[in-house]
Amino acid sequence: MKRLEGKTAIVTGGGQGIGRAISETFAREGAIVWIPDFFPDRAKATADAIQASGGNAYADQVDVTKEESVQAMVDRAVKKLGRIDVLVNNAGVDILKAMEEMTVQEFDSLFAVNVRGVFLCCKHVVPHMKKAGKGNIVNMGSSAGYIGAPFQTAYCASKGAVHQFTKALAVECTSANIRVNAIAPGGVKTSMLDYLSSEFAKKGVDINAFSNMQLGGWATPADIAAMALFLASDESRQVHGAALQIDGGLTAA
Numbered sequence: 001m002k003r004l005e006g007k008t009a010i011v012t013g014g015g016q017g018i019g020r021a022i023s024e025t026f027a028r029e030g031a032i033v034w035i036p037d038f039f040p041d042r043a044k045a046t047a048d049a050i051q052a053s054g055g056n057a058y059a060d061q062v063d064v065t066k067e068e069s070v071q072a073m074v075d076r077a078v079k080k081l082g083r084i085d086v087l088v089n090n091a092g093v094d095i096l097k098a099m100e101e102m103t104v105q106e107f108d109s110l111f112a113v114n115v116r117g118v119f120l121c122c123k124h125v126v127p128h129m130k131k132a133g134k135g136n137i138v139n140m141g142s143s144a145g146y147i148g149a150p151f152q153t154a155y156c157a158s159k160g161a162v163h164q165f166t167k168a169l170a171v172e173c174t175s176a177n178i179r180v181n182a183i184a185p186g187g188v189k190t191s192m193l194d195y196l197s198s199e200f201a202k203k204g205v206d207i208n209a210f211s212n213m214q215l216g217g218w219a220t221p222a223d224i225a226a227m228a229l230f231l232a233s234d235e236s237r238q239v240h241g242a243a244l245q246i247d248g249g250l251t252a253a
């Protein structure tokens, strides 16, 4: 028996990186995966790869910062799939800048994706889960929601907000039988980490020198997908309102 057999899942930002690995893992475990990304070509590439290996996936476009866009995406997913068992709020962005150099527009745009996006997707999916009498939400937090990271005040604050949003929504949704959790990865080898490496390099810092702070070095997207699979499956039925660290010990010190 596959671990997500017969379940339906939305994975935002599933076009690349961690979201792509989660989409592929869920599909391999029997889920039908709806993949909305800001860039439709990325979403299509993930869905095509899943279908090519015998899985079930649909590509879609969304801007998680915009309510009309999120509502329309959720409507399309429900119309096609019938119900949403799992929502993974994975889409996220980072901006590496000294606090006093960050513009208000940059600060707001980061929060719009990382925090408002999580709120909007939950807002429009939860009513369908309530109607179904069950549901499961996994939000992408970060070790940056637990500890400070230089030149990432907005990002750290946004991920701390995701962790607290997760806990508050979990408490609110207990009676609705909807589980809500967050994942807090450390450094993961994706294009986001490439971006951070090149921005830090401009400041004379080689962040790859810090990869040994994590057991085994930087994580892979597949490492994070394994945690998402655990949270999305019934094996974690008693895990609720948690922001689970998967960071090779980065935040343990």
Ligand SMILES: NC(=O)c1ccc[n+]([C@@H]2O[C@H](COP(=O)([O-])OP(=O)(O)OC[C@H]3O[C@@H](n4cnc5c(N)ncnc54)[C@H](O)[C@@H]3O)[C@@H](O)[C@H]2O)c1
Pocket (backbone or CB within 6 Å): 012, 013, 014, 015, 016, 017, 018, 019, 036, 037, 038, 039, 042, 062, 063, 064, 065, 090, 091, 092, 093, 094, 113, 140, 141, 142, 143, 184, 185, 186, 187, 188, 189, 190, 191, 192, 193
């Ligand atoms: N890579 C890391 O080291 C790391 C560590 C901790 C947490 N995270 C978190 O994991 C998540 C995925 O990160 P990643 O490293 O795979 O990044 P990534 O940049 O490789 O992928 C992010 C995806 O989100 C999509 N996206 C961005 N803005 C969007 C929007 N407005 N609407 C819809 N989709 C949008 C992008 O198109 C992209 O496909 C993010 O929430 C990130 O903050 C990453």
